[in-house]
Amino acid sequence: MKYLQTQNQIFTLQQNIDDTIRDFTIFFNSIKTQKRYQTVLKQFFTLLEIVQLEQL
Amino acid sequence: MVEVKKVFDNFRESKSKYAPHSKSHLLNPATINNIAYIIKSFFNYLIHYYNYPKNPLSHYKPLKTKEHSSTQSLDRGELLEILKYAKMEYLDILVKSASAKKHLTKLRNYLIFGLLALSLRREEIVNIKWDDLQEDSFLLIQQKGGSYKYIPLPS
Numbered sequence: 001m002k003y004l005q006t007q008n009q010i011f012t013l014q015q016n017i018d019d020t021i022r023d024f025t026i027f028f029n030s031i032k033t034q035k036r037y038q039t040v041l042k043q044f045f046t047l048l049e050i051v052q053l054e055q056l
Numbered sequence: 057m058v059e060v061k062k063v064f065d066n067f068r069e070s071k072s073k074y075a076p077h078s079k080s081h082l083l084n085p086a087t088i089n090n091i092a093y094i095i096k097s098f099f100n101y102l103i104h105y106y107n108y109p110k111n112p113l114s115h116y117k118p119l120k121t122k123e124h125s126s127t128q129s130l131d132r133g134e135l136l137e138i139l140k141y142a143k144m145e146y147l148d149i150l151v152k153s154a155s156a157k158k159h160l161t162k163l164r165n166y167l168i169f170g171l172l173a174l175s176l177r178r179e180e181i182v183n184i185k186w187d188d189l190q191e192d193s194f195l196l197i198q199q200k201g202g203s204y205k206y207i208p209l210p211s
Contacts, residue, residue, distance in 0.1 A: 047067065048060070
């Protein structure tokens with residue numbers, strides 16, 4: 001069980017930052033808002049040179 | 057952990073309207089606040105779903121933005137339009153009706169808008185007496201705090 005938890009954690013951390021952003025923006029109903037949030041966050045993380053969640 | 061706060065501060069300074077070195081990429085303070093809000097809410101999401109330790113922008117102070125007054129007011133064009141209409145109505149009633157009461161009502165309306173155009177308060181307009189008219193070209197007005205001021209009347 002512990003092994004599975006660790007594996008799950010590693011998998012989560014290796015998740016692409018773009019996917020995380022997409023998961024986050026799904027909470028917003030308006031497509032316009034979703035796109036705005038995605039653009040801002042992608043630009044910001046490109047500036048930080050962050051590709052994966054574990055880099056944060 | 058990457059110093060998100062530091063990067064954001066640098067980003068904010070480089071894009072800020074007051075930064076002289078980045079004239080080609082100026083951003084409004086409201087836009088920067090908006091971006092900060094988006095990043096902050098993303099980190100809140102990470103804290104909630106991915107056990108991220110701390111929000112780097114939790115103490116972010118929003119930049120000052122231009123405040124707009126919530127009081128509705130007429131602009132010069134609108135006021136002149138109303139004045140023109142009030143004058144037209146007064147002249148119209150002078151021709152059409154012989155009733156002095158009607159003449160006075162329309163004249164009063166015209167005068168109220170005319171005096172509002174001189175930036176007088178409602179109370180100041182209500183309290184004007186004939187004696188306040190000085191040499192036919194100045195109005196002596198008692199202001200809110202009790203002081204007096206002279207208003208030159210347009211010819």
